[in-house]
Amino acid sequence: MSSIKYALLSLLAREPLSGYDMKQYMNGRVSFFYKINNNQLYPTLAKLEAEGLVQLESHERESYRPARKVYSITDKGIDFLKAWVMEAEEPRSLDDFMLKQYNSWLVEPEAMIGILREKRKEHEERLKIYRGKIAGFREQQAVYPSRDPLFSSIAVIEMGIRNEESYMEWCDRVIEALSRDEI
């Protein structure tokens, strides 16, 4: 159920890479969605190959180094990735959703627009809940001093509100770009 296999496929959908390359991408400072370690990486790659989702493209030894194994994604792998991107099942985290979005280019724009409209709706709902919560606090008391637990509660909910708002704005922006068919 882990998303790591999808992360690897997402990279390979763009260009053939070795395990080492993928690790560099994923653990680079400009945070990719998931960090990976060797123990996840190499067994997962082997599994993906066994399932026919990726294939070994070259296996060349540069003098002294261990042979560099470059993988590419197969057609089956592309289909598998596409199906995951489009499936209705709730992604578990923002990173999970964004990893799917990273593959939006694989999918028909109309389908993507549908997914994004759904998402937008969800975040609108949550925004309402958060706004309601703060309003409830404010009804009891206009302001809370910084050593009151409710100070912290309000601060945290306000972060939630900002997140939901920017998420919605982003959905609008991408829906619009998909409608124009360019970003």
Next chain:
Amino acid sequence: MSSIKYALLSLLAREPLSGYDMKQYMNGRVSFFYKINNNQLYPTLAKLEAEGLVQLESHERESYRPARKVYSITDKGIDFLKAWVMEAEEPRSLDDFMLKQYNSWLVEPEAMIGILREKRKEHEERLKIYRGKIAGFREQQAVYPSRDPLFSSIAVIEMGIRNEESYMEWCDRVIEALSRDEI
């Protein structure tokens, strides 16, 4: 190293609760920071009790039901939680950081302001990196069609930008509230 113990302490810092209560809070729809399951919950509570960070406040059996065990936080527990909130070590995720913020009311406002200024700076840095990345793409080509991998890359980075911006705004807002000493 998990944050679950801190999540439990965060709840108990506000009011005494049973394990069952905490689970309701944490798994409720208005997402708390972490979801929890019984296998994490009960052993962790037992550990916290053994470490003297929480104590059993009541243990009453309501007729047929298993005895409801209500815990409260100890002074040692408060100190432990406070130390965690203030420690410099990088929180691993937004949820982790927000869980700390949920306990900001325990900490001296001046200390909190320092932490938030640091955070703001970090996010400013990342914002610059993201903006630079998009500018780099745009230099090569003004717009990308929706079936181009770079369409998705740009979309994802734009989400990053929005997130960093709202994070920074939020820091400013809370720093200001702490300076006024009310929210």
Next chain:
DNA sequence: GCTTGCATGTAAGCCGTTACATGATTTT
């Protein structure tokens, strides 16, 4: 009569993290 809620807990298994292992070259 079946499901849901209250309330505690345990067992098995998967997933992820940290550390270890190899080994030559290049950089400090």
Next chain:
DNA sequence: AAAATCATGTAACGGCTTACATGCAAGC
């Protein structure tokens, strides 16, 4: 002389998820 880089992989451990277990009462 020591550390970092390239490049693959394995071992051990800990955390988290899913499922199971108990048991009564109230609602459908």
